Amino acid sequence: MAQKINQAKDPGPPHGAVTGQYADEEYFMNVALLFAKKSRDPKSKVGACIVNEEGKIVGIGHNKMPNGREDDFPWKRGGSRGLDTKYPYVCHAELNAIMNKTSVDVKGCTIYVTRFPCNECAKAIIQSGIKHVVYLSKPSAEDPIEREAAERLLSGIGPRQFLSKTEADELLKSILPALNE
Numbered sequence: 001m002a003q004k005i006n007q008a009k010d011p012g013p014p015h016g017a018v019t020g021q022y023a024d025e026e027y028f029m030n031v032a033l034l035f036a037k038k039s040r041d042p043k044s045k046v047g048a049c050i051v052n053e054e055g056k057i058v059g060i061g062h063n064k065m066p067n068g069r070e071d072d073f074p075w076k077r078g079g080s081r082g083l084d085t086k087y088p089y090v091c092h093a094e095l096n097a098i099m100n101k102t103s104v105d106v107k108g109c110t111i112y113v114t115r116f117p118c119n120e121c122a123k124a125i126i127q128s129g130i131k132h133v134v135y136l137s138k139p140s141a142e143d144p145i146e147r148e149a150a151e152r153l154l155s156g157i158g159p160r161q162f163l164s165k166t167e168a169d170e171l172l173k174s175i176l177p178a179l180n181e
């Protein structure tokens with residue numbers, strides 16, 4: 001039997017939805033977008049920015065190969081996800097943002113991420129104590145099992161899509177060229 005997914009549990013981050021503070025959310029998502037540009041992945045650049053309850057950035061990350069091994073693995077895409085592709089090696093933006101935290105922990109924080117988290121990052125997000133997920137894009141062409149697992153894992157948080165009237169769409173195209181293929 002399909003598991004029922006709880007939707008929209010997230011009341012929103014403390015620095016987001018209130019009139020006059022929406023600009024803060026744009027700022028944090030744009031930090032995530034800017035950081036995505038650091039990625040060496042030629043096809044899919046992802047950025048993440050963790051913000052605490054005081055509205056301070058306490059972690060940023062982009063998808064990259066493991067530290068010190070940046071040149072040792074391929075960036076090749078492919079459905080096979082074999083050893084000659086990037087998939088078994090790349091560290092996702094969300095994981096890097098959590099690992100890069102500048103505070104003791106990230107409990108109660110919000111993660112702004114340019115792409116919907118995968119199931120592995122969903123686990124890391126939950127275990128780290130992050131309480132809100134705001135994402136920019138949710139590409140449909142992803143592994144259906146992993147996507148469904150991520151949705152189920154994050155159902156207790158209720159990820160919220162970031163909506164902005166800024167140039168976020170244009171920026172997104174520039175970091176996810178694979179979406180435009």
Ligand SMILES: Nc1nc(=O)n([C@H]2C[C@H](O)[C@@H](COP(=O)(O)O)O2)cc1CO
Binds near residue numbers: 046
């Ligand atoms: N939430 C995510 N954070 C990430 O950092 N990534 C990274 C890992 C790879 O470098 C790339 C995925 O490759 P591709 O299949 O879109 O060419 O994006 C992917 C996702 C999607 O789940």
